[in-house]
Amino acid sequence: MTALEFGYAINNMTKSMKPFALRLTKDMEQANDLIQETVLKAFSNREKFSEGTNLKAWLFTIMKNTFITNYQRMVRRKTFIDTTENLHFINSTENIAQNSAYGSFAMADIVSQISKLDDVYKEPFMMHYRGFKYHEIAEKLDIPIGTVKNRIHIARKELKDALKIYA
Structure with missing residues (x-):
């Protein structure tokens, strides 16, 4: 398959990729970015695609793996390392204290x-x-x-x- 044919085949698949990207990201702009990144990776790795196999499945796998990699990168950015002697890894988003009274009232209302x-x-x-x-x-x-x-x-x-x- 030539680069032109491959590009044309990928271009035909981008519309079917949008719902999956939206389901993963829950945001239109991030979904478009994910599709763009997926197409770029697919085109730059086109020699790894075996002609005669399912192109759509290959693209969706690239998209899913790209999303997971980006998510893990984002989580790592939000995590910082405590440099004290205990060497604990602390996730910065877990420093929220909640009032359990609200949950008690809600549970009482639900049971009622x-x-x-x-x-x-x-x-x-x-x-x-x-x-x-x-x-x-x-x-x-x-x-x-x-x-x-x-x-x-x-x-x-x-x-x-x-x-x-x-x-």
Whole structure:
């Protein structure tokens, strides 16, 4: 494959790379930068691409690895080394003290709202919360799996509406 053909094939793939880049970065500008960096790496390493293999998968792998490398580099920049004799590595973003009273109030409100749920919705919701799978709940309550899913969905919706102050 010539450099021109390779460049054309990569150019055709850039539109399909954007959703994946957005999912990784959660930011449009960073996604565009990631795509640009991926295309640059792919073009500069085109001799490593085996013709006849999946170009899209190769590009997505480059993108994922580039994102991971950039993320690790960013984390390293935010980490500083304590030069005392203990030689601890301290992450600078973990110096936040939180008030646990807020969590206690929130938990009390959540428990209160769950107790207000109709038993028809509360029982499948609590079973799902405790780790039961949908099919296990359906068997235990002797109801169809679709009904289980619907009741859990309704319970979540009611709780979300009742607890929107914490959103």
